[in-house]
Amino acid sequence: MKYLYIVFLCVLCSCNTQSLVKSESKPNIIYINVDDLGWMDTEIYGSTFYETPNITKLAKSGMLFTNGYASAANCAPSRACLISGQNTPRHGIYTVSNSDRGNEKTRKIIPIKNTEVLADNNITIAEMLKKSGYTTGTFGKWHLGDDPKTQGFDVNVGGANQGNPGKDGFFSPYNIKNIVDNKKGENLTDRLTQEAISFIKENKEKPFFLYLPYYAVHTPLSTTNALEEKYKEKGGNSFQNKAVYAGMIETVDRNIGLILDEIEALNLKNTLIVFTSDNGGIRDISNQDPLRAGKGSYYEGGIRVPYIISWKEKIKPNTISKTPISNLDFYPTFMDILNVEMPEKIVDGTSIFPVLKGKKIKDRSLYFHFPIYLQAYNFKTDNGRDPFFRTRPGSVIIDGDWKLHQYFEDNALELYNLKTDLGEKNNLSVVHPKKTAELLKKLTTWRTEINAPIPTELNPKYEANFVPNKFK
Structure with a gap:
């Protein structure tokens, strides 16, 4: 019995030590x-x-x-x-x-x-x-x-x-x-x-x-x-x-x-x-x-x-x-x-x-999906696509030095090389059609895989020439 008690204590101490090491x-x-x-x-x-x-x-x-x-x-x-x-x-x-x-x-x-x-x-x-x-x-x-x-x-x-x-x-x-x-x-x-x-x-x-x-x-x-x-x-x-x-x-x-x-x-x-x-x-x-x-x-x-x-x-x-x-x-x-x-x-x-x-780590793309609207904070300083919104519905992919925006209202594409244009001033989608198509395919595939919802229903209250008073 004395021998079994000693063995039990040894096992218990071993378990406690293992637990402590694992915790630490x-x-x-x-x-x-x-x-x-x-x-x-x-x-x-x-x-x-x-x-x-x-x-x-x-x-x-x-x-x-x-x-x-x-x-x-x-x-x-x-x-x-x-x-x-x-x-x-x-x-x-x-x-x-x-x-x-x-x-x-x-x-x-x-x-x-x-x-x-x-x-x-x-x-x-x-x-x-x-x-x-x-x-x-x-x-x-x-x-x-x-x-x-x-x-x-x-x-x-x-x-x-x-x-x-x-x-x-x-x-x-x-x-x-x-x-x-x-x-x-x-x-x-x-x-x-x-x-x-x-x-x-x-x-x-x-x-x-x-x-x-x-x-x-x-x-x-x-x-x-x-x-x-x-x-x-x-x-x-x-x-x-x-x-x-x-x-x-x-x-x-x-x-x-x-x-x-x-x-x-x-x-x-x-x-x-x-x-x-x-x-x-x-x-x-x-x-x-x-x-x-x-x-x-x-x-x-x-x-x-x-x-x-x-x-x-x-x-x-x-x-x-x-x-x-x-x-x-x-x-x-x-x-x-x-x-x-x-x-x-x-x-x-x-x-x-x-x-x-x-x-x-293995190179991978980063994806962003925002199928909604976010109104302007200050239309004079926001520096967005237009003065009405900080962003309109769309998705973005960043792949290496390249970044592609796609906006759902008009299917507009914007391609930027972040290595040479961190300020995203020069849209290169027309200059580099192959890169644009490559990234758009990746972005489309990702949205399909993740089941990302895309808004398509037209807003009947939209007025193309309407400008709110605060933007005039």
């Missing part, structure tokens, strides 16, 4: 999403007006991507793609609220109806990680339903179906759900960070997934008087000069510094950190020159976003990758890192785990 090999994952932050809105990506030393520090500790994309040009669909791992035609979330945006007399076709809530039967990235032994928490904007705790998150602070914090909402008392006011005048970004740090401390002994989708720097723009005055005195340039927006960016940066300090203080070396935005910046607030247009458009200004990934002792510091990636890639990347198999789950991205290790 799983990295903590922190995914930071800054709402509406443009590609050029940090120092490391070229801004001389905004001050972001902590984001620069994060970039130098890991890998910066120069060709990173959001999977959609506005909030809800991009987040749905990240959380589900699936492109827009699979979950049907294309925009915020209704799809028939803009003046009805300026819409040639009837858009596809929009879905506003991510279906509960869609296995989310949080549910996948939870099944893999992670504690999961989200702190900030959800925008995919009433409560992310129904979709794999153990903790939710501030997340519901709201897309922005509302008037004066960046300072307590708050207008958002699932958050309790602490003290009047508290900053929402500061509060979300403190909640996130508490989550890190509580779960430091086990793997955690921290999703930190700040409401900042989304409108309505709001910052402290001190920060606004600081940037008014500093001044900007013709592209970036809004002091309130600069103050919001500095607040986000300062809070990212607090997260990094906490990770270091707790010696959580095995922590993978992703920093990005959900879509391009609003061009009227912060011009992303040389990129064309901004949030809501499928020109580069609307979908090209910053990406920084840091993972101490795993990712070589201060490296730059030109590999095209999108937020669709993180679901399969995390699965790859954890060696998780989900044969029933369809994911549309590609694991970029090899890229993080300094290797290459």
Whole structure:
């Protein structure tokens, strides 16, 4: 009996050790999403007006991507793609609220109806990680339903179906759900960070997934008087000069510094950190020159976003990758890192785990589908196809240096070489008919495979010569 007891203890210790080793090999994952932050809105990506030393520090500790994309040009669909791992035609979330945006007399076709809530039967990235032994928490904007705790998150602070914090909402008392006011005048970004740090401390002994989708720097723009005055005195340039927006960016940066300090203080070396935005910046607030247009458009200004990934002792510091990636890639990347198999789950991205290790992945195309309308933000500054809309219904493919737009109202095609024309100024569809046909075939095949809906029904209320008063 004594011998059997000793054997039992040895087996038990062995099991516990194996469990511990397995747990320790799983990295903590922190995914930071800054709402509406443009590609050029940090120092490391070229801004001389905004001050972001902590984001620069994060970039130098890991890998910066120069060709990173959001999977959609506005909030809800991009987040749905990240959380589900699936492109827009699979979950049907294309925009915020209704799809028939803009003046009805300026819409040639009837858009596809929009879905506003991510279906509960869609296995989310949080549910996948939870099944893999992670504690999961989200702190900030959800925008995919009433409560992310129904979709794999153990903790939710501030997340519901709201897309922005509302008037004066960046300072307590708050207008958002699932958050309790602490003290009047508290900053929402500061509060979300403190909640996130508490989550890190509580779960430091086990793997955690921290999703930190700040409401900042989304409108309505709001910052402290001190920060606004600081940037008014500093001044900007013709592209970036809004002091309130600069103050919001500095607040986000300062809070990212607090997260990094906490990770270091707790010696959580095995922590993978992703920093990005959900879509391009609003061009009227912060011009992303040389990129064309901004949030809501499928020109580069609307979908090209910053990406920084840091993972101490795993990712070589201060490296730059030109590999095209999108937020669709993180679901399969995390699965790859954890060696998780989900044969029933369809994911549309590609694991970029090899890229993080300094290797290459197979060349692939990136696809975008937006079969609806999104009205102009500021027709004088949007720099879209026409002044009425940031985008009209269409699809886009990026394939190497080439990018093809197809618009469904008139079947118009636009071909750009992003290597020589990042600003998408010179339509080469007529100059390069073979390349245009090649990419259109790929785009058409992809839409067929994914069952992407294309609007074809004519709008009887459309008036070809109608111009709304505000555009006259």
